[in-house]
Amino acid sequence: xxxxxxxxxxxxxxxxxxxxxxxxxxxxxxxxxxxxxxxxxxxxxxxxxxxxxxxxxxxxxxxxxxxxxxxxxxxxxxxxxxxxxxxxxxxxxxxxxxxxxxxxxxxxxxxxxxxxxxxxxxxxxxxxxxxxxxxxxxxxxxxxxxxxxxxxxxxxxxxxxxxxxxxxxxxxxxxxxxxxxxxxxxxxxxxxxxxxxxxxxxxxxxxxxxxxxxxxxxxxxxxxxxxxxxxxxxxxxxxxxxxxxxxxxxxxxxxxxxxxxxxxxxxxxxxxxxxxxxxxxxxxxxxxxxxxxxxxxxxxxxxxxxxxxxxxxxxxxxxxxxxxxxxxxxxxxxxxxxxxxxxxxxxxxxxxxxxxxxxxxxxxxxxxxxxxxxxxxxxxxxxxxxxxxxxxxxxxxxxxxxxxxxxxxxxxxxxxxxxxxxxxxxxxxxxxxxxxxxxxxxxxxxxxxxxxxxxxxxxxxxxxxxxxxxxxxxxxxxxxxxx
Amino acid sequence: xxxxxxxxxxxxxxxxxxxxxxxxxxxxxxxxxxxxxxxxxxxxxxxxxxxxxxxxxxxxxxxxxxxxxxxxxxxxxxxxxxxxxxxx
Numbered sequence: 001x002x003x004x005x006x007x008x009x010x011x012x013x014x015x016x017x018x019x020x021x022x023x024x025x026x027x028x029x030x031x032x033x034x035x036x037x038x039x040x041x042x043x044x045x046x047x048x049x050x051x052x053x054x055x056x057x058x059x060x061x062x063x064x065x066x067x068x069x070x071x072x073x074x075x076x077x078x079x080x081x082x083x084x085x086x087x088x089x090x091x092x093x094x095x096x097x098x099x100x101x102x103x104x105x106x107x108x109x110x111x112x113x114x115x116x117x118x119x120x121x122x123x124x125x126x127x128x129x130x131x132x133x134x135x136x137x138x139x140x141x142x143x144x145x146x147x148x149x150x151x152x153x154x155x156x157x158x159x160x161x162x163x164x165x166x167x168x169x170x171x172x173x174x175x176x177x178x179x180x181x182x183x184x185x186x187x188x189x190x191x192x193x194x195x196x197x198x199x200x201x202x203x204x205x206x207x208x209x210x211x212x213x214x215x216x217x218x219x220x221x222x223x224x225x226x227x228x229x230x231x232x233x234x235x236x237x238x239x240x241x242x243x244x245x246x247x248x249x250x251x252x253x254x255x256x257x258x259x260x261x262x263x264x265x266x267x268x269x270x271x272x273x274x275x276x277x278x279x280x281x282x283x284x285x286x287x288x289x290x291x292x293x294x295x296x297x298x299x300x301x302x303x304x305x306x307x308x309x310x311x312x313x314x315x316x317x318x319x320x321x322x323x324x325x326x327x328x329x330x331x332x333x334x335x336x337x338x339x340x341x342x343x344x345x346x347x348x349x350x351x352x353x354x355x356x357x358x359x360x361x362x363x364x365x366x367x368x369x370x371x372x373x374x375x376x377x378x379x380x381x382x383x384x385x386x387x388x389x390x391x392x393x394x395x396x397x398x399x400x401x402x403x404x405x406x407x408x409x410x411x412x413x414x415x416x417x418x419x420x421x422x423x424x425x426x427x428x429x430x431x432x433x434x435x436x437x438x439x440x441x442x443x444x445x446x447x448x449x450x451x452x453x454x455x456x457x458x459x460x461x462x463x464x465x466x467x468x469x470x471x472x473x474x475x476x477x478x479x480x481x482x483x
Numbered sequence: 484x485x486x487x488x489x490x491x492x493x494x495x496x497x498x499x500x501x502x503x504x505x506x507x508x509x510x511x512x513x514x515x516x517x518x519x520x521x522x523x524x525x526x527x528x529x530x531x532x533x534x535x536x537x538x539x540x541x542x543x544x545x546x547x548x549x550x551x552x553x554x555x556x557x558x559x560x561x562x563x564x565x566x567x568x569x570x571x
Contacts, residue, residue: 039537041558046536052558055488055505112537113557115549134538146519146531153535153555161510162503165532248529249518287538393533393541396525427540432533466540466551 009035009087011347012107012124014094014290017045018066018333019130019325021073022340023347027128028080032348035087035122036077037094039112043074045132046152047333049159063159063184065220066333073337089118095465097127097290103320105294108475110467120474126320126347129291130340133284133326135173136305137432138377139391139399140384142244143280147251151181151281164190166277170253172196172241173281174375176217179224181279186231193272195228196239196255198262199375207370213363216334241278242269242384250278262378282377285435286326292459294318298452301329303372304435306455313352314343322347331368335361382440391440392433394426402440412445413454414438424458427466434458491561498571508565509535509542509554520544520554520567529568 011027013020016038028034038045042053048070050059061067080086089109096108105127111117135150142148147166149157151173157165168191171182175197182192204211211218228235236255242264243254253275257268283303292298296316297309307329314322324339338361342353353361385391387400405411405420414430414437417423423437424430430437438454489504493511502511509532512520519529521543533541535555542554545566559565 039556052505113552134534134536144528144530146529149532150534150536150539153532156535156555157507157510157513157532161506163506163510163514165510165513393530393539396523396528427543428538431538 007035007087007119007122009033009122009124011035011126011128011344012037012105012122013128013130013344014038014107015045015130015132015325016040016043016088016090017130017132017325017336018047018069019132019336019340019343020045020128021070021077022337023128023130023322023324023344024086025073025076025080026341026344027348028083028085029076030345030348031085032126033085034080035089035124037089037092037107037109037122039091039093041090043077043088043090044070046156047336049156051160051162063187065180066337069337089122092117093465094290095463095467097294097464099294099318099320105320110465110471120471126322127294128314128322128324128340128343128347129327130323130325130336130343131287131290131327133286133330134431135281136283136285136377136435137280138282138381138436139389139433140241140243141386141389142246142250144390144393145244145246146249147246147276148244148278148280151178151279154277154279155181155184158184158188164188167191168193168275169277169279170194170196170241170255170272170275171279171281172198172255173283174198174377175281175283176221176371176375177281177283179221179228181281182233183224183227186227186233192231192233193275194239194255195233195235196241197235197237197375198240198258198378200238200260201374203374204370207374210366210370214367217367240264240378240384241280244278250276253278258378262380263383283372283375284326284330285431286328286330287431288327289459289461289464291316291318291321291323291327292456293462293464294321296321296323298456298459300452300455301372302369303330304377304451305330306452306459312358313346313350314339315346329365329368330372331364335364335368338364382443391436392421392423392426394428394432395422395424397421397423399440402437406441406443412441413450414441414458415454417441418458429461429464429466430458491559493559493561493563493565495565495571496567496569500571502559504559504561506559507555508544508546508552508557508559508563511559512554512565512569515571517569517571520569522568
C-alpha cells in the first residue's frame with residue numbers, strides 16, 4: 001500500500017516559506033539529501049504566496065517584498081530538486097514528530113487537502129522546523145461573523161486569487177503588518193475605510209536606534225505612506241474596533257480611541273457603516289507545537305508569544321533539531337531567510353554562521369524587539385468583551401463561561417480551562433483562541449512564570465493536525481530498517 | 484504579462500457556475516457573493532473564511548463528496564462538486 005512508503009533523508013525541512021526555502025537550499029547545496037514538507041501546493045509560504053503556477057507560470061511578484069530573494073532561492077531549490085538532492089512534498093502536513101532511539105526523526109504525514117499522499121512517514125537524521133506563524137487574534141463582540149477575517153487572511157486571499165474578498169474594508173489591530181495588508185487591498189481595487197492601530201506611534205521614539213539598524217524597514221514604511229496618501233487611506237492610531245455589527249455577516253463596525261492601557265476613552269466612539277470585510281491582526285502566533293512535542297525549550301518573547309530557544313546555529317536544545325523563522329521569535333522574512341540559511345548549513349555540516357550573518361541576524365532581532373515593544377497587545381483588550389462574546393470559535397465557548405471557570409472553578413491556566421470549558425478542543429486545537437484563553441485564565445496571577453507555563457502546556461499537542469481514524473489505523477509501526 | 488485566465492465550471496450545491504482557474508474554492512464562493520457555507524454544530528451560526536491560510540478550520544466544506552475540506556486551501560478545478568450550507 002502506498003501509504004506505507006518509507007522515505008529516509010539526511011535533513012527534513014518542514015515549511016517552504018522564507019525560512020524553509022533558505023534552509024533547504026543551504027542544506028542541499030552542502031551535499032545533504034533533503035526532503036521539504038509543506039502544506040501549500042507550491043513553494044513560497046504565506047509571505048511569498050502567489051497565484052497557482054499552473055495558471056500563472058511566471059508570477060511578476062507584484063505586491064511582494066523581497067521577490068528577487070524568492071526567485072533566487074526558488075531557482076536554487078528547483079536546481080537541487082533536479083540534481084536529485086531535494087525531494088519536495090507539497091500539500092503535506094506533519095501531524096506528529098517523534099525521535100527514535102537511533103536519534104532519527106520520524107515525521108507522520110497527512111494530506112493538507114484531498115486524500116492523495118506520496119509518503120505517510122518520512123525519517124531524517126536532522127530536522128529543520130520552519131513552520132512560520134499565523135495572525136494572533138483577540139476575541140471581541142461580533143468577531144465570529146462572516147466577513148471578519150484575519151488581516152493576513154485577506155492578504156493571502158489577494159495574493160493567491162488575484163481578487164478581493166469584499167468591497168469596503170477596515171483593518172485593525174496592532175503592528176506594521178497592518179500597512180501592507182491595507183496597501184494590498186487598495187492596490188487590488190478595494191476601499192480601505194480605515195486602518196485602526198491600537199498603539200501610539202510615539203512608542204517608537206525610544207527605539208530609533210534599533211530601527212536605524214534596519215533601514216530597509218523605513219523605506220518599506222515610506223512606500224506604504226505613499227500608497228496610503230494615493231488612496232486616501234485613513235490611518236488612525238490609538239484606535240480599536242470595539243464591535244463588529246451585522247445579522248448574518250459583517251456590515252459595520254464601531255471604533256473608539258483608547259488610552260495607553262487600551263481602555264476606551266468615553267465619548268470617542270464612532271460607527272463606520274457599509275463595511276463588509278474587517279481584518280484583524282495583533283501580531284503573530286508562531287506555530288511551535290511540532291518543536292514543543294520533541295521537547296524544545298521555550299520562552300516568552302517581547303511580544304508575549306511563546307517561542308523556541310535556539311543558539312547561534314539555530315540549534316534547539318533537542319539534538320539534531322534546528323529551528324528558523326517565526327518559531328524562534330516573530331521577526332519577518334529577511335530575518336527568516338537569514339536564519340534558514342544558518343539552520344540549513346548547520347544541519348548539513350554543523351558549521352557556524354559567518355560574523356556578517358550573525359550581525360545581520362542580531363540587527364533584525366533588535367528591530368523585531370523594538371517593533372514588539374512599540375506595538376503591544378493593549379493591556380485592557382478584554383474590557384470590550386461581554387459575557388456572550390465567543391472566545392473559542394470552534395467549540396463556541398463564551399467569555400462568561402471562561403470567566404466562570406476561572407473565578408468559580410479555579411481554571412487559572414489555559415490547560416485547565418480547556419478541560420473545564422472545551423476551549424481549544426475543536427478543529428483548530430487552540431490555534432485561534434489559545435493566546436486569549438491563556439491571558440484570560442492567568443488574569444490576576446502575579447507570578448511572572450504563569451503565562452509561560454500556561455502557554456507552554458497549551459502548545460504541547462502531540463497530534464498537530466486533525467486526521468482520520470483510518471490514517472491512524474494504517475500507521476506503520478514497524479521498526480525502520482537501516483538504510 | 485498576465486494572460487486571460489482559463490475558465491472552469493464548478494457545481495455549487497447542484498448549480499453550475501463558471502469561474503477563473505487558479506482560484507481557491509473559498510474565492511469562488513466569495514466571488515458568487517456567498518460569504519458563509521457552514522453552520523456551527525452547537526448554535527447553528529454561519530461561518531466562512533476566517534484565517535484564510537488553513538489554521539482555523541472555520542471554512543470547512545464538502546468537495547467531491549469528501550467532507551471537512553478547507554475552502555481556503557483547495558484550488559477549484561474543472562467539474563468540481565462543492566456542497567455546503569449555502570444558497571447557490
